[in-house]
């Protein structure tokens with residue numbers, strides 16, 4: 153409920169699942185730019201696919217973000233007939249675009265994706281209990297797993313502090329919460345504390361970092377608050393991270409829940425359909441003022 157991130161240990165995701173996805177993404181990012189650009193997200197659509205360095209810009213005060221990325225949404229490892237989840241994804245519907253190499257990329261990514269979704273489902277139950285709601289409150293609002301995952305590579309950064317380029321500029325996340333794997337012992341992530349000072353969120357081996365996003369802040373009328381963060385990689389070595397943005401189903405109306413509204417705490421946010429909200433925020437990041445727009 154305060155500004156900050158929290159860490160999870162013993163999250164249950166096997167180390168092998170993590171090792172496999174991390175090595176697969178490192179191979180993918182080492183491919184020639186022209187190979188990766190075959191999956192360019194502006195051609196794939198709906199924010200899926202490859203994003204080159206300086207393609208996004210999270211902070212409108214900046215010039216661009218010094219990372220490359222690859223983004224996916226919901227997909228079963230073994231497709232089911234009548235995949236209801238995908239059919240129902242509303243404003244953010246779309247299929248993933250996969251590279252042909254490394255061969256194990258899709259399987260490694262989806263194994264990790266579904267393991268991390270499992271962690272997110274547990275967290276939703278804990279958030280419900282923390283709000284004095286029934287434990288299953290979010291279950292029917294998170295059936296279609298509106299969950300996007302990014303694989304990120306931050307090259308080491310050497311430019312001056314004030315040139316308007318960071319690994320990822322200051323922002324808060326758009327969905328309910330983010331489950332983040334960061335490469336152990338490589339410091340890059342920072343968050344803005346209540347005194348408006350940047351403090352480090354260390355990359356503690358064996359943990360996942362969780363931060364609250366704007367959907368949950370809107371939904372709970374700021375009982376849970378989203379925390380502004382950024383990443384700067386000045387370590388001299390390459391750094392990778394994997395955020396999973398766990399949201400509510402895209403068709404759900406996100407509006408301050410009655411238990412979070414009172415005469416002393418009037419509603420701060422207008423209702424908005426979850427998918428429209430996420431889409432608009434992504435559009436800002438990718439189509440605002442980057443070198444590519």
Ligand SMILES: O=C(O)CCC(=O)C(=O)O
Pocket residue numbers: 302304320325332334341381382383393394395
């Ligand atoms: O790479 C990180 O540690 C943070 C990434 C992030 O904030 C984001 O993708 O929204």
Ligand SMILES: [Fe+2]
Pocket residue numbers: 323324325381
């Ligand atoms: Fe973020």
